[in-house]
Amino acid sequence: MYFSSWLSQLYRGFSRPIGRTTQPIWVPLSRNLMLGSQRKMPEFSSFVARTNTCGELRPSHLGQEVTLCGWIQYRRQNIFLVLRDCHGLVQVVIPQDESAASVKKVLCEAPLESVVRISGTVISRPPGQENPKMPTGAIEIKVKTAELLNSCRKLPFEIKDFVKKTEALRLQYRYLDLRSAQMQHNLRLRSQMVMRMREYLCNLHGFVDVETPTLFKRTPGGAKEFLVPSREPGKFYSLPQSPQQFKQLLMIGGLDRYFQVARCYRDEGSRPDRQPEFTQIDIEMSFVDQTGIQSLTEGLLQYAWPGDRDPVVTPFPSMPFAEALATYGTDKPDTRFGMKITDISDVFRNTKSEFLQDSLSKPQGTVKAICVREGAKYLKRKDIKSIRKCATDHFNQEVLPVFLKANSNWNAPVAKFIEEEHGLELTRMMELQEDDVLLLTAGEHAKACSLLGKLRLECADLLEGRGVVLRDPTQFSFLWVVDFPLFFPKEDNPKELESAHHPFTAPHPSDGHLIYTEPEKVRSQHYDLVLNGHEIGGGSIRIHDAELQRYILSTVLKG
């Protein structure tokens, strides 16, 4: 079992929208991030020169002498200064009396983003001057001493959330961008969720965290690997795609329960959801079945989930691969919204359309459709055009748009082939209403499904671009996809079989006997974990029977 790329999903979901206020709103990160309410707060100011963090000060601190270290975020008329550290902002009153001239000088002359240490007293803000949007907005600091630790030169951009920066500029000055509330939040969230996962695995369930080497031999098959020249000419190490081989050896070694937050490498260029190096939670258990590892995983996510979010509901729904393909046209369905694929072959069983008849007469021939609710309101002519182009470009397949008009008449090229009773049947099957648009295609089952699965997501993008909310970005729809086929016909020689995942995946317990008779029908014990349409994890029960493994390698796969 592994998890990866789950974190970017979570960031997306957990991101707090940044409002258009002129003052950045710092939610107290530390409190927000405390996972599980019973836990003690960490001591954020142990061992250091400050007594408190800027962001933690509240009316309960009134009268306390504090020492704070932080960055000058903001200064108003040389009277107020807002100091920032990793836990938030606090307002500091710059002293105006003669005797504190040196303190005033430090605080007024230091450029914004300079690092200072101040000490002073926590006092109430004068009545009416409280800022309820700011967690520390009820208090301010009356300064006694101030020391400039480091002066700041002019920065390429202001460290304020409302100041828009291009991504290129942010990446160029990554070390400055990290000062933003959002980036601080992301890094802390990741740290704490991974820590909670470790607690769950190590402390609650006796897993052993084993670090495996990264300078190793090549693994045959799989992704392209990075090579590292060794000291011996002509010999190379390989950076691992995953700790696969090591963890299997650890299981043979009797480790029983292994996990690792493992760095993996793939020399395949970067994509939005794939980087040359990435991290996955890598898990291996002895004596477990698929239900066991799924329960473990669900418990893991539930335990690691941030305490300020709706808790994760378990068990996660489960869907066989065949159903995912037929209903969503993909093995990683985004189940946050419907627009499911419907098989409407029966409606056209006796159609006069030669094109449809022709498609239906072929093996696995079908007519299928998705319904874009109120599509006629939102989809423009150019959208339909681009949808049809996408179908021909990527799937070499026609897709026909069917508009249901107010008078329940059909407005489509195929309309003439839809007899009245079939039209009614279609309306009933797909629960069609006025202004709905049907996207209809005919062809081989898997291909038609894949096409409509792709168009389903395209349409969702288009509708959301027009302001319709289909996929709630704060919703987390977990889904197990199970019962994958164990083998697929080879693309270049469909009479031979190849492993759908890898040759060590165990067959489904109910299908064991089919291995010897109809191996192409055998389902596997491979399972994927899908979140909002992204595969975030997966794994399989391995074959532990040497004889079966040998049979599969030598006879089924003709290795």
Add this chain to the structure above:
Amino acid sequence: MYFSSWLSQLYRGFSRPIGRTTQPIWVPLSRNLMLGSQRKMPEFSSFVARTNTCGELRPSHLGQEVTLCGWIQYRRQNIFLVLRDCHGLVQVVIPQDESAASVKKVLCEAPLESVVRISGTVISRPPGQENPKMPTGAIEIKVKTAELLNSCRKLPFEIKDFVKKTEALRLQYRYLDLRSAQMQHNLRLRSQMVMRMREYLCNLHGFVDVETPTLFKRTPGGAKEFLVPSREPGKFYSLPQSPQQFKQLLMIGGLDRYFQVARCYRDEGSRPDRQPEFTQIDIEMSFVDQTGIQSLTEGLLQYAWPGDRDPVVTPFPSMPFAEALATYGTDKPDTRFGMKITDISDVFRNTKSEFLQDSLSKPQGTVKAICVREGAKYLKRKDIKSIRKCATDHFNQEVLPVFLKANSNWNAPVAKFIEEEHGLELTRMMELQEDDVLLLTAGEHAKACSLLGKLRLECADLLEGRGVVLRDPTQFSFLWVVDFPLFFPKEDNPKELESAHHPFTAPHPSDGHLIYTEPEKVRSQHYDLVLNGHEIGGGSIRIHDAELQRYILSTVLKG
């Protein structure tokens, strides 16, 4: 601050001696490894097909129906079988009655090390048959069902602690060697200590665990780095020696408290205490001083220390670099034993030995000695010869052995130069007694110290080879070495200075003013953590003052 190579030290100290019993003694690892007694035991059998682990069964389980999975460790006369899993051993009674013939067949025919699943009842052993050496020795399992999960072929060695294997064989069959009690213990100990460190840093003190990239640019200076060819011809990534640059950027980014269990790479070949890839605990804090980071580190080790060991006593003793050099001849003294270096220059101030006079008249010229207690009893002629050879080979320096005879006479080449009052003075200074051997050398301070520091360890090895226990292997002597010089004269041009560690290390607060006048006298805020003569960690306070940093780079180091 970083830690590395500390774990091998700990293994050495924590290793349980393996007795010469015919039955391996499995200490219940899980209990032993529970760090901190108040913690709840992990559920080692959650989610899987067993109800219990083999090693956890006790009389409190009597009468319980259990299912166990494990390896056949041992079989006696087809009546008893010992089953092993990662938590220990349990005795299983093979049923002899006709009705259980199939169970008997499975258990008697499976080769040793085969994997089986059994279910049965926990029963008391018959009186007199208890095995007090075995944690589960009071009970045994009356089997009901048995299933062979995987049969074992003949192995290259038996998985029994008392079976001696060469290291080469163990490494060739690493996955089998991992089944040994000792290796299981080591891997679990590491996992749990690192987990405790994470708890201390993350949960108690608010550190953020940040994973930094390993495919990065070259770092100038330092160790030789591994290169990784990129997809762009002629361009290479470099695997980092440490996350140094990243963690500095994270501090600039306001992360405040960073840590990482970081993989580091050095392309410098393997040595017993150095591997091409290794792991260090990498820590960085803002607004901290040397005392703060030392306290944090002491607390970290104390918190992570295994509960079944004597607790770590803090604060650790601290020793200036100059004292470590003068007393132990090294910056990483093994303080588990004495045999300290003594400066006896004064005794020879007026000696008639031209050789000694000559040495003393040079700058930094000294006469120094270490005393090997009862050396005359243990050191053989060939030992003395090899000690003297070591001195000339490695230090190009003479060392003179001086034996104190029963009659308090001196037996040594220099004896004639030791006048009676000086002899008495020497005896008093070094607390000499009969049979003690003095190793005496004359020369420049640092060189004489280094030589005697090396000989001190050589002598310890020699004495321990003769059965004298000088360094208790179960003792952990932590020591801070502090106040290193900030700069050293360059070897090839002693008029110029170079950084003792790196140019970002801050000067000692008391020596700040000397930077501008006598930089060679400035002590640094660099500190090393030494355990039993090995450097296991170290770090420094960094310069945060841009002006000072600029002065050091451009003027002191003439960069």
